[in-house]
Amino acid sequence: MSAASSREVLGQAAQVMARARRTDERLRRANRQLAGRLGGGCSSYGEVDGEGGPRAPGLSETSPELTLCLETARVVPFDRAAVSLASAGVPVAPLAGSDPGLVLFVDQQHSVREGPEVEALETGRPVLVPDLGSQRGRWPYLAGLGRWASFRSLAAFPVSSPGTGTLGVLTVARDLPRAFDRQDEFVLTRLADLLLALLLTRTAPPTASRPSAAGETVPFLRPDTVSTALGVLRQRHGVQVDELVSRLRAVAFVTGRTVHELAEAVVQGRWDPLLDDAGGA
Helix, strand or coil: CCHHHHHHHHHHHHHHHHHHHHCCHHHHHHHHHHHHHHCCCCCCCCCECCCCCECCCCCCCCCHHHHHHHHHCCCCCCCEEEEEEEECCEEEEEECCCCHHHHHHHHHHHHHCCCHHHHHHHHCCCEEECCHHHCCCCCHHHHHCCCCCCCCEEEEEEEEECCCEEEEEEEEEECCCCCCCHHHHHHHHHHHHHHHHHHHHHCCCCCCCCCCCCHHHCCCECCCHHHHHHHHHHHHHCCCHHHHHHHHHHHHHHHCCCHHHHHHHHHCCCCCCCCCCCCCC
16 A cells, blocks of 8 residues: 555544544444344344344444444445454454354354455455355365354455554455455455554554554454453463464364354353363353
């Protein structure tokens, strides 16, 4: 991205942030609209409704980044949006307001290290899927979990730049199969650039050269059970985080559960990946 483009994106980000800080009504209105689209509330994105689908979380607020995504849906029609942040390629948490069905599908992907968001993180390039129903062979381990997404088309865009690396992934989905055309890709790429500017504006950079996406430095993160579980296990056993993440993913793969579900078992004291073979009761 050129210097002129960077200034334009940062200028847009500053305007969005100024409006968000001046009034909470815009966020409350967007939150009501989002809650209406998702159809109700629950305490965890992993819960399901009476028809077997994921239910929306109780939303007290949504992030300015997700508010911006909802506005973009008027230009590039999509039914669901989520922004997941990452640190050194390891998922941290989704931003508040992210679609619960997408969040669950993302969690499943990172549990088996396979899927469109994982590819977007690893390659730094957008992954466009016109019809997820035809892609089970492309991601067999993800399909093997047996809880394939109910939505049909998906686009995953890395939120990144050469100077920062990949901070996360913007994912949008449509409930029906439909290709994302060149104009859609252009707009969503620009949106990912703007999301990066917003996140950098609101993230306190550490001493390292690369900004951190740790939960305590990024506002509007959903509660992150995985980070809590990793902290508990690292303090208990003195084991490096990379090893703990690998262990969680291995058990998730074998048991068909997700990393998030296993982390909840750790936090609740029902399971320890270094002491027990199964993923908790």
